[in-house]
Amino acid sequence: MNKVLVVGGGIGGITAALELASCGVSVTMLEEGPSIGGRMIQLDKTFPTLDCSTCTLSPKMVEVALNHNIELLSWAKPMAVKKAGQKFQVTILKKSRYVDIMKCTACGSCFPGCPVVMKSEFNMGTGPRKAIYIPFPQAIPNKASIDKREDRPCKAACVDACPIHTNVLGYLKHISEGRFTDAYMLIRATNPFPSVCGRVCYAPCEQVCNRGQLDDPLAIRDLKRFAVDRFDLDSLEPSQIQKTEKKVAVIGAGPAGLACAHDLAVEGHEVTVFEVLPEPGGMLRYAIPEYRLPKEELRKEIRYIERLGVTIRCGIEVGNDVTLDAIKNDYDAVFVGTGAPKGLLLDVEGENLPGVMDGLKFLRAVNSGESVETGKSVAIIGGGNTAIDCARTVRRLGSENVKVIYRRTRDEMPAAHEEIEALLQEGIEIQFLTTPVCFYADNGKLSRMECIRMKLGEPDASGRRRPVPVENSEFSISVDSVITSLGQATQTSFVEEIGVLLAKNGTIEVNPLTGLTNVEGIFAGGDVSTGPAYVVDAIAAGQRAALSISCYLKNEPATMTKAVKKPERLTEDEVVDLTAKIPRVGRIHMPEISVKERVTNFGEVAIGYSPEDAMAEASRCLAGHIEGCIQCGECEKLCEVRAVDHTMRDEIVDIEYDSIVLAPGFDLYDPTEKREYGYGTLEGVITGIEFERICSVTGPTGGDILLNGKTPRRFYFIQCVGSRDRQSGARFCSRVCCMYTAKHASIVKDRIKGAEIYVSYIDVRAYGKGYEEFYKSTQESGTFYIRGIPGEITKGENGLLVRVENMLSGEMREIEVDIVILATGVRPRKGTEELCNIMSIERDEYGFIKVDSITPSRTNVAGIFVCGMASGPKDVPDTVASGGEAASRCMEYINQ
Amino acid sequence: MVSQTQTRVLTCIQCGKCTGSCPEAGRTPFNIRMLVRKKQFQSVVEESIPWYCTSCGACTLRCPRDVKPSEMIIEMRSALVENGAIPAAIQKALENTFVQKNPWGRSRAKRGAWFEKLDIEVPHISETESKRLLFTCCIQAYDPRCMVIPQNVATILTKGGVEFGVLGEEEACCGNEIRRVGESGLFEELQEENKAAFEEYGVKEIIALSPHCMNALKKEYGDLGIKIVHYTEVLAAMIKEGSIVPKGSFNKKVIYHDPCFLGKQNGIFDEPRSILNAIEGLEPLEFSRSRENSMCCEGGGGRMFFEVEATYQRNAEVRVQEAVEKEAEVIATSCPFCVMTLEDPATEKGITVKELSEILMEVL
Known part of the structure; x- marks a missing residue:
């Protein structure tokens, strides 16, 4: 079987390929882009019949796909061609599309999540596409591809460090480009508590952010808060969920329980949450003070979970009001997420005196709106976040003399650095290396506490140096009240009744990957199984458990979550390289209420970013510095058939062909350099092919002729832009512009009632079959043809001012219109030069391929033929004819 | 030159882009596209018509066939100059330039008067090390309104530590306008005289104060080997x-x-704007027709020397009108001719015209 290579998948190449295939030739068609169809598939209609271009062409495209004699390679181009006798040895580059076309079903579920928004080439930049995309619905092959151009400069350590693997680089990309809602939805895809994490997360992502190795880490948490602030969750409608008829009970309405309930509800299970306290939220509701996490923010998140169909029953203590056994019998599965609600004791004399309070109880009382009397002098014992929360709360309650007593030094304090900073700013003193040994009462009321100085000894089990008392260093401090915050413990006796195993410290023993306990159907997670940890860890545990509960309910083996990759740092070489490329820009900090003002009330301290600051801060993300795919992996998560494969590599193959047909097609002239027309600077000045996309039903407006959402009424078409033009080096006539402009004018007449249409021309070239008649009928239908090309376009009061001499009347006119369409001329397709160079093909002064004058498909190289616009301007019928001619010359050559 | 333009005239396809670009089209009897057509057929052109051209250059810059209509106008004017059929005021300007080397006919010996009263020392080019010449435009050397421009620039350059010198009375008119009114012989003479001076003093760089002088020196003096x-x-x-x-x-x-x-x-669009943008408190505004589409003030092409016959609303008035509508308080520009043409209608409307150097002097 003879083999022919067809380069280019436009109407010319398609025609040649189909003709050759019908003669029994084996054809390989190379298309440089993601789909065949060329320029013709971008057209709305074809002249002069006004047939739908897609309807005409797509059956031919399908024919190419179905023809057994044609092998279609998209994202492919020839790299080298060697003539061997009469034949050609061709080296073909097959660029990787990072999607397995054997698996991809073109379902489109990968597009919405992709955070990289690019200009659609198919729509000539008039609309967006994602980095993973199918250019248009009729694409052949109808498979997604990923536009990956360079490797991400950072290691996305943020995602690996985050317990719930938030797509940080994705949402930062959205924010940096002003798509705040998209950012929010991407955050929400993995996190049912964005507003909580946007405020109180300990942000392990920021600690590992690779940008931190260059200047400052990104403000990842604060930017999440920004996205949250701009989104109204109450307006978000949960999507339709198919019910499963399975019932799950969740014990504890803290972050672990609610996250678990959220994910189970999304899966369609009926979830009931049991909560002992009057309101859901757990520690988020009762421990974290209002100034860090406003309760209303939390309530919004919980309301959404309820709108998903989750029932939350508050005021029910499992083990007391209802037994776990009874719940187990009523439900198909149970998740225990009761946290670690019990404060640890100090174990010193006088601890039970009135005036000595447990930190958690204190915060719970304040957060419940109870009035708590603390007096003037208050000491808080402890160095964790809860201790700091207590201290800053006491300060806001009006106590003047607030002290934190901590037995180690600042370096060992478990509290977040910025919390400690805020505490100090608010005038609260920390007494390090100190611990109380006894509390004394006066008249039954706490009056004084005796403390002892400590020093640091050998490291203990936690790795921190153990504090050791300094002998004879006792001293006393007078206090009105003392708040102890020494750590938390679980309350798990209620699970023992059904035989759930506990660890020595009272935590529930679970498989850390699945959350399953030793009892079938009973799962647990969060602080109750790990001991006190962070909010986001609890959310992660709840989510993991939800996943395995779903599997359990379907009788499937529990899905083990993928092995977690450790956050990676940049190497020293990479740091040097990036430092040279990326200017140092420090973090933009989120503004806060002044210290003076904030200590007087419980209003939120951090105010939130302005959109400008948020965008500037987010654009520091290194991942956002590259063009195309940022390798965030969102598409991989969304693809159900696992077609996405980021490890794919480009391929190079050598194949021998008997002959070659070139059909690389054409580009349109870029009129930016014609500054007098304002293309690229004046709004409303567009090119003909852009207008074509705006008119098309497959275009960005679905076929409505719109300019910034409004229907233009006054149209001005200018012919010969970049044709017959020495200024742009193109003295030739582009042959199609007169007719495509007439076509545009008649489309406008047809779709927009009362449209005012002007066409500036030099002379109208309408020489094809039915062309003159079409031009005349366009004129007759009320399009004003003005002989005279405008000198310039400027901004007028209510539109664009076109300054033109109507030469047939000798009048100068200034015509105000809404839209100006430049009928730009044609140019050889970018890459034609390179293509010709590798094949030693000659081109003319404009770069079109030189052909024999009486065999218009024959190039200077015997056996290589050309068709379509590549050899000079042609309309569609002429291109089709040239495709046929190339095919027949090709057959002639092969059969010689 | 003549034969070349003539050939290009024959390639005109009468698209009318020149008329659409021309600042005189529609408002005066001047129709550049029609003139090219007439030239193609050697038809008679009414003698007053070619004098309307302001030599703004838009037609030549935009012509798709590279016909160079504004150059054709210069040819037409040359023919008229040869026959002596030119406006009296133009005749006078040419004579003045021939004698005093400036179109205003002021004494050549006074060409350096502008720097005599300055506090700073302005050296002759021969006394400088850098051989950097500050080239003064005739109107800036003599007209009291425009004299501040060289004074300001000289002061600012000195402040900034940029060494420069002047030619004083040895400097002749650059000839930019002279060539455009069709007196190429005189233009060549001026060119020779200036070139000889540049050569004598080994000039290495020229800072031109007027865009018109810069244009002639840069594009019409041939390769001088001097940075302009x-x-x-x-x-x-x-x-x-x-x-x-x-x-x-x-x-x-x-x-x-x-x-x-x-x-x-x-x-040169961005440099003047960057100077304005560097000034605190200054709120920059833009005309709807700016940069490449800026509307000609009608001061070029010899129009500084005489009044055309037709009465019509001058472009300068249109310009001032828009400035007023945009609530501008100052019209800034960087050409002495523009200052002169804009100032009359501006004064009438109570708005100030300032040359860039004037604004800069106020804030330094």
């Missing part, structure tokens, strides 16, 4: 590198008018 710049380019660079720092503030809305010879013909 407009003063706004130098001052913009000095501000950028910090050798001059605008300290005061200029709390006004300023609209900038692009001179044709600086802007569309020589592509």
